[in-house]
Amino acid sequence: MNNLSVSKLPRRIEGLSELAYNLWWSWHIEARQLFRALDTPLWKATGHNPVKMLQQIASHRLVAASQDPLFLKKYDSVMSEFKDMMSGGDTWFNTKYPHLAQHTIAYFSLEFAIHNSLPLYAGGLGVLAGDYCKESSDLGLPMVAVGFMYPQGYFHQHISADGWQKEVYEQLNFSEAPISPVLTAEGQPMIVEVPLDMRSVRVTIWQANVGRVKLYLLDTDVEGNSPSERKLSARLYAGDQDIRLQQQIIIGIGGVRVLRALGIEPVIWHANEGYNAFMTLERIRELVVKGLSFSEAAEKVRATTVFTIHTLVLGVNDTFSSDLIEKYFHRYWGSLRLDKDTFLELGKRGSDNSAFNMTALGLRMADYRNGVSQLHAGLCRRTCNSIWPDTEEKEVPISSVTNGVHVPTWVAPQAASLYEEYLSHDWLKRRDVPTLWEKVPDIPNEKIWAMRQWLKHKLISSVKERARKRWAEDHVAPEQALAMGALLDMEVLTIAFCRRFTAYKRASLILNDVCRLKQLLRSEFRPVQIIFAGKAHPDDESGKLLIQEVYNAAKNPEFGGRIAFVEDYDMHMARYLVHGADVWLNTPRPLHEASGTSGQKAALNGVLHLSVLDGWWCEGYNGKNGWAIHSDSEMSDSADQDRADAEELYRLLEDKVIPLYYDRDINGVPHGWIQVIKESIRSNAPLFSAQRMAKEYTEQMYVPAAQASQAIQTEASQ
Ligand SMILES: *Cc1c(COP(=O)(O)O)cnc(C)c1O
Numbered sequence: 001m002n003n004l005s006v007s008k009l010p011r012r013i014e015g016l017s018e019l020a021y022n023l024w025w026s027w028h029i030e031a032r033q034l035f036r037a038l039d040t041p042l043w044k045a046t047g048h049n050p051v052k053m054l055q056q057i058a059s060h061r062l063v064a065a066s067q068d069p070l071f072l073k074k075y076d077s078v079m080s081e082f083k084d085m086m087s088g089g090d091t092w093f094n095t096k097y098p099h100l101a102q103h104t105i106a107y108f109s110l111e112f113a114i115h116n117s118l119p120l121y122a123g124g125l126g127v128l129a130g131d132y133c134k135e136s137s138d139l140g141l142p143m144v145a146v147g148f149m150y151p152q153g154y155f156h157q158h159i160s161a162d163g164w165q166k167e168v169y170e171q172l173n174f175s176e177a178p179i180s181p182v183l184t185a186e187g188q189p190m191i192v193e194v195p196l197d198m199r200s201v202r203v204t205i206w207q208a209n210v211g212r213v214k215l216y217l218l219d220t221d222v223e224g225n226s227p228s229e230r231k232l233s234a235r236l237y238a239g240d241q242d243i244r245l246q247q248q249i250i251i252g253i254g255g256v257r258v259l260r261a262l263g264i265e266p267v268i269w270h271a272n273e274g275y276n277a278f279m280t281l282e283r284i285r286e287l288v289v290k291g292l293s294f295s296e297a298a299e300k301v302r303a304t305t306v307f308t309i310h311t312l313v314l315g316v317n318d319t320f321s322s323d324l325i326e327k328y329f330h331r332y333w334g335s336l337r338l339d340k341d342t343f344l345e346l347g348k349r350g351s352d353n354s355a356f357n358m359t360a361l362g363l364r365m366a367d368y369r370n371g372v373s374q375l376h377a378g379l380c381r382r383t384c385n386s387i388w389p390d391t392e393e394k395e396v397p398i399s400s401v402t403n404g405v406h407v408p409t410w411v412a413p414q415a416a417s418l419y420e421e422y423l424s425h426d427w428l429k430r431r432d433v434p435t436l437w438e439k440v441p442d443i444p445n446e447k448i449w450a451m452r453q454w455l456k457h458k459l460i461s462s463v464k465e466r467a468r469k470r471w472a473e474d475h476v477a478p479e480q481a482l483a484m485g486a487l488l489d490m491e492v493l494t495i496a497f498c499r500r501f502t503a504y505k506r507a508s509l510i511l512n513d514v515c516r517l518k519q520l521l522r523s524e525f526r527p528v529q530i531i532f533a534g535k536a537h538p539d540d541e542s543g544k545l546l547i548q549e550v551y552n553a554a555k556n557p558e559f560g561g562r563i564a565f566v567e568d569y570d571m572h573m574a575r576y577l578v579h580g581a582d583v584w585l586n587t588p589r590p591l592h593e594a595s596g597t598s599g600q601k602a603a604l605n606g607v608l609h610l611s612v613l614d615g616w617w618c619e620g621y622n623g624k625n626g627w628a629i630h631s632d633s634e635m636s637d638s639a640d641q642d643r644a645d646a647e648e649l650y651r652l653l654e655d656k657v658i659p660l661y662y663d664r665d666i667n668g669v670p671h672g673w674i675q676v677i678k679e680s681i682r683s684n685a686p687l688f689s690a691q692r693m694a695k696e697y698t699e700q701m702y703v704p705a706a707q708a709s710q711a712i713q714t715e716a717s718q
Pocket of ligand 1: 500
């Protein structure tokens with residue numbers, strides 16, 4: 001089924017091929033160790049990509065492994081766990097909802113971040129979707145996922161000497177990625193046709209395995225398509241509105257057709273963000289073909305559709321002009337038995353008739369709608385109430401499911417082993433149970449501190465190693481090597497600011513008062529250092545300017561080498577950062593961060609959160625588990641708001657964070673600091689796990705939707 005030359009693998013360990021093609025390995029420590037043990041340097045050189053590694057590895061190593069009793073013992077243990085997982089068994093879902101085991105959930109998303117060997121994401125939305133697939137597999141949710149296979153979906157970030165981001169696009173080599181083409185019974189690539197304008201575009205399908213969850217990836221680079229059609233799926237969020245609309249037609253309408261072609265009949269359909277909302281129209285069309293009226297069909301589709309909003313407002317990005325909609329839908333609306341005006345109404349927001357908004361469409365076409373934190377859902381109710389003009393704001397039917405992170409992916413092995421020792425041997429299975437985490441205070445302070453020091457050491461040495469490489473191999477200027485973190489110091493309180501560089505996240509807020517910051521950084525006895533990392537969208541000039549501002553500060557000797565900018569923030573680097581920093585800084589403009597998840601990853605590992613009270617932190621912060629900036633969202637002048645928030649940030653650092661960090665006992669252990677770490681892990685880890693999130697989606701949305709679908713079927717058969 002896959003394109004790996006399995007013949008190379010000795011029979012005794014031939015299961016490695018199947019394991020390499022299931023990303024399950026990426027969140028199992030023992031499975032990762034298995035691949036690494038085969039050839040550690042090659043494991044690193046291939047960027048932890050077992051498919052690529054097995055293609056390149058010397059045969060004698062495989063033969064040696066197949067005769068090494070120690071390796072075989074580990075191999076057998078991993079393979080038996082893998083087989084148990086794949087065979088289903090007693091999952092949470094099967095046990096709790098045995099009658100719904102066949103109720104497939106289709107989850108559509110434009111981005112998926114599962115592992116760096118399959119980089120189909122730009123940022124938080126993709127990481128969330130990837131974490132959600134993994135968690136759904138762990139819990140046994142009967143889910144299939146639908147996305148795009150972007151061959152150039154991903155760029156590497158280089159920063160030039162003057163601080164400007166350069167995008168280096170990497171053409172993904174499909175044969176080295178953990179994907180396989182979906183074939184027909186005759187062994188030919190499966191082709192699905194999607195109507196676009198007056199023509200139809202051919203789509204092929206790749207399959208990635210995420211544990212039990214199958215992820216189907218659409219690809220328009222197919223013979224018979226025009227050159228521009230072949231490039232449609234080349235890049236994420238690329239091009240103009242016309243291309244974006246075509247992409248959204250492919251995923252929404254094409255995604256439904258692909259599942260039908262595969263013989264998959266989902267009961268519940270989940271659109272992750274407005275980009276996928278056309279899926280509702282295609283399902284309505286199918287019912288209209290069977291003879292239903294538009295409104296009958298729409299009612300049935302709504303009853304089984306879940307729609308999650310991640311953005312804040314009915315934005316520009318997912319709004320298309322009515323002319324553009326007409327260009328692609330003038331034939332389609334007839335098949336829904338709608339005319340132009342009634343069709344355009346579906347995407348109408350407010351009184352604006354000239355624009356078609358995808359979030360508005362999603363909201364209208366789903367009975368289950370949610371924002372991604374309590375605060376965010378409240379904002380959605382406010383900004384979206386034009387869709388329910390006769391409803392009071394608090395009655396607007398948008399609920400909240402707060403985001404969480406996939407614990408096995410984001411927990412550091414060293415933290416995991418402490419949790420195993422002090423919480424429970426099966427802590428991972430019960431990771432969302434708050435009482436389990438009540439035992440965190442039992443962990444000796446010295447052990448927490450040793451774990452924290454080790455993770456910080458790994459972070460700082462990996463950042464320095466990158467700087468050294470760029471200096472030694474790419475001959476960057478000396479000041480660039482310094483800006484990349486060559487002077488970072490293990491002993492210094494380390495703040496990390498790592499996320500997408502875009503205006504509302506305010507990366508440069510901490511640079512607001514340069515004099516005051518310099519004093520903090522260059523303090524002789526209690527210094528501070530800051531590590532920045534993050535990419536800007538290639539078209540986001542203001543994001544790039546923010547990178548430049550930070551980078552110039554990192555180069556500036558007046559900051560004493562205590563600011564570093566780490567290039568090419570990705571999932572791999574993110575792991576080092578959320579494991580190894582002391583403080584995780586988050587300073588969005590208030591009410592702009594829908595949830596945020598990187599701080600949740602940090603908290604899981606004992607990294608303390610210092611954040612504007614926004615997104616998930618409004619639910620997480622309890623006064624004892626980190627620090628909060630109480631930003632005034634009513635302030636009309638953004639420069640004033642920045643100054644006020646920066647002032648509070650400096651004050652927190654000066655009065656609380658720095659003194660607590662440097663208050664040590666005779667052995668150098670900061671007991672007060674560790675107290676906050678323990679409280680942070682105890683309170684945040686269970687609540688902001690994707691396990692809690694996936695159970696909420698199931699209980700609040702999927703189960704009622706499944707019941708609604710059963711009711712519809714009973715009605716139809718009567
Ligand atoms: C977790 C993560 C994000 C999301 O971070 P936010 O806090 O939501 O900004 C973005 N990029 C990567 C690589 C991540 O791992």
